[in-house]
Amino acid sequence: MKRHSAFTLAQQALRGHKDWPQTWAKGTLKPKYDAVVIGGGGHGLATAYYLAKTHGITRVAVLEKGWIGGGNTGRNTTVIRSNYFYPESVALYDLALRLYEGLSRELNYNIMLSQRGMLIAAHTPAQMEICARIANAMQINGVDGRLMDAQEATRRVPLANQSADARYRLTGGIWQDRAGVARHDAVAWGYARAASALGVDIIENCEVIDIIVEAGCVTGVETTHGRVKTSALGLATAGATTGLTAPHGISLPIQTYALQAFVSEPVKPVLDTVLLYLGTGTYLSQSDKGELVIGGGLDRVPTHGKTGNLPMQEQIISGLLEMFPAFGQLKLLRQWAGVVDVVPDSSPILGPAGPKGLFLNCGWGTGGFKAIPAGGTLLAHMLATGGHHDISRPFDLTRFITGRLIDEAAGSGIAH
Amino acid sequence: MQLFPCPFCGLRAEAEFHFATTAGRARPEGAPDDVAWARYLYGEDAPKGLTTEIWLHTTCGEYFLLTRNSLTRLITGSEALR
Numbered sequence: 001m002k003r004h005s006a007f008t009l010a011q012q013a014l015r016g017h018k019d020w021p022q023t024w025a026k027g028t029l030k031p032k033y034d035a036v037v038i039g040g041g042g043h044g045l046a047t048a049y050y051l052a053k054t055h056g057i058t059r060v061a062v063l064e065k066g067w068i069g070g071g072n073t074g075r076n077t078t079v080i081r082s083n084y085f086y087p088e089s090v091a092l093y094d095l096a097l098r099l100y101e102g103l104s105r106e107l108n109y110n111i112m113l114s115q116r117g118m119l120i121a122a123h124t125p126a127q128m129e130i131c132a133r134i135a136n137a138m139q140i141n142g143v144d145g146r147l148m149d150a151q152e153a154t155r156r157v158p159l160a161n162q163s164a165d166a167r168y169r170l171t172g173g174i175w176q177d178r179a180g181v182a183r184h185d186a187v188a189w190g191y192a193r194a195a196s197a198l199g200v201d202i203i204e205n206c207e208v209i210d211i212i213v214e215a216g217c218v219t220g221v222e223t224t225h226g227r228v229k230t231s232a233l234g235l236a237t238a239g240a241t242t243g244l245t246a247p248h249g250i251s252l253p254i255q256t257y258a259l260q261a262f263v264s265e266p267v268k269p270v271l272d273t274v275l276l277y278l279g280t281g282t283y284l285s286q287s288d289k290g291e292l293v294i295g296g297g298l299d300r301v302p303t304h305g306k307t308g309n310l311p312m313q314e315q316i317i318s319g320l321l322e323m324f325p326a327f328g329q330l331k332l333l334r335q336w337a338g339v340v341d342v343v344p345d346s347s348p349i350l351g352p353a354g355p356k357g358l359f360l361n362c363g364w365g366t367g368g369f370k371a372i373p374a375g376g377t378l379l380a381h382m383l384a385t386g387g388h389h390d391i392s393r394p395f396d397l398t399r400f401i402t403g404r405l406i407d408e409a410a411g412s413g414i415a416h
Numbered sequence: 417m418q419l420f421p422c423p424f425c426g427l428r429a430e431a432e433f434h435f436a437t438t439a440g441r442a443r444p445e446g447a448p449d450d451v452a453w454a455r456y457l458y459g460e461d462a463p464k465g466l467t468t469e470i471w472l473h474t475t476c477g478e479y480f481l482l483t484r485n486s487l488t489r490l491i492t493g494s495e496a497l498r
């Protein structure tokens with residue numbers, strides 16, 4: 001792998017960007033691997049990277065049915081934060097954030113991490129009380145969250161609707177300084193490049209049709225490119241997970257929904273933080289190109305189809321206009337959706353399931369982009385050692401049997 | 417906006433409806449163990465393709481069975497639960 005540096009960037013610029021090396025190698029499928037990861041999203045690619053880098057296991061394949069990063073990793077609104085409520089969640093999401101903070105350097109690939117801070121905005125005294133409770137929980141968990149008052153919130157978001165007849169006026173909210181955004185494609189491509197350089201095979205257009213189980217152990221997978229042997233199998237397939245587990249009698253508490261996002265035409269800088277309104281459920285940030293990147297809640301009809309439905313579009317956009325009447329003039333450039341895997345307690349499922357050798361990394365629902373470095377670290381640990389990492393243990397599937405749920409539905413303010 | 421058929425009210429806007437659960441999970445009889453109980457409570461398994469679900473029409477307050485395709489969103493049946 002040729003390393004990127006300021007010098008090589010300048011060199012390429014002078015040559016008119018004509019001979020950039022291929023970022024990752026197109027792998028050819030071998031008959032047998034020490035570990036196989038299904039799903040070439042951020043979690044799957046990060047898993048392969050940490051298997052090779054941390055555990056020295058390089059006979060690894062990532063099998064992706066489409067193109068890498070073409071699932072939710074390439075469809076999300078790229079918000080990164082660790083302002084969760086429960087200690088288990090903070091341990092998980094703050095591990096991810098800390099790894100994100102060093103990731104461009106670690107991968108020698110610019111993921112464009114921009115820690116511009118995030119405001120979860122409240123509008124009523126009751127919401128402010130909830131925000132105070134969450135901010136306190138964050139501080140007890142050692143995360144840099146704090147309560148922000150109305151004056152500071154208004155200064156942070158000068159264009160927010162503060163007119164006398166505004167439905168949702170800012171009364172303050174929760175602020176996290178280290179929150180922000182990163183380039184989603186770069187996270188997938190950076191992990192793919194680094195994993196490929198360590199010898200991992202990344203196989204695109206290769207769909208896993210079934211998991212092969214013999215005598216209670218995983219022995220391989222059946223793919224559209226033929227059969228592959230392995231005794232360590234990681235599933236990082238987001239909304240497609242139940243299609244692979246249900247035929248093996250593994251029952252998962254997952255329902256899938258479409259989650260939509262939008263970008264506007266580019267405009268001059270108008271918003272330099274990530275903003276989520278508790279009142280409307282709409283959130284947004286401004287990309288480096290000037291587009292507003294806008295998201296909101298889940299569609300209310302379960303689906304595996306990657307199109308969003310109209311009622312939620314209307315709700316998200318009317319929320320945006322309530323927050324920023326000035327944006328009524330903007331045109332939307334694009335709208336899209338991803339199929340997300342939603343779990344009753346809004347926390348991921350990490351751990352073994354069903355036959356020996358099978359490990360899950362799923363249930364991230366609407367919020368797993370921010371967790372990619374941690375999800376990869378933990379699934380790699382499980383595949384390499386056969387057991388849990390201390391941080392993944394509370395997220396084991398058995399929590400739905402013991403009743404020890406980690407209910408972050410309220411802690412995260414909105415679904416993500 | 418898609419129209420959903422309520423067995424009592426006819427075709428109405430999808431926003432009037434609320435998804436409850438995937439249908440067909442029988443409540444375990446007697447004194448089920450924790451695994452059976454968890455499967456009953458949580459085993460949604462997000463079926464892809466043809467699926468039968470329990471929905472609530474919030475306008476009239478009735479729960480009913482809806483048969484539809486979870487990939488294409490095509491609705492093929494609607495049946496009262498009582």
Ligand SMILES: Cc1cc2nc3c(=O)[nH]c(=O)nc-3n(C[C@H](O)[C@H](O)[C@H](O)COP(=O)(O)OP(=O)(O)OC[C@H]3O[C@@H](n4cnc5c(N)ncnc54)[C@H](O)[C@@H]3O)c2cc1C
Nearest residue numbers: 039041042043065071072073076077079208338368369370
């Ligand atoms: C609109 C939207 C906005 C979001 N906003 C945010 C946000 O702001 N912040 C945040 O943290 N999270 C956000 N999320 C959630 C986040 O995108 C996901 O949780 C995360 O990307 C999941 O990563 P993944 O690698 O698990 O899944 P994916 O990126 O979906 O990767 C799974 C891969 O598995 C492949 N696959 C599936 N089945 C098979 C098979 N049988 N064989 C081979 N390959 C298969 C798929 O093609 C896919 O590429 C958002 C999601 C959406 C849709």
Ligand SMILES: [Zn+2]
Nearest residue numbers: 422425473476
């Ligand atoms: Zn009705």
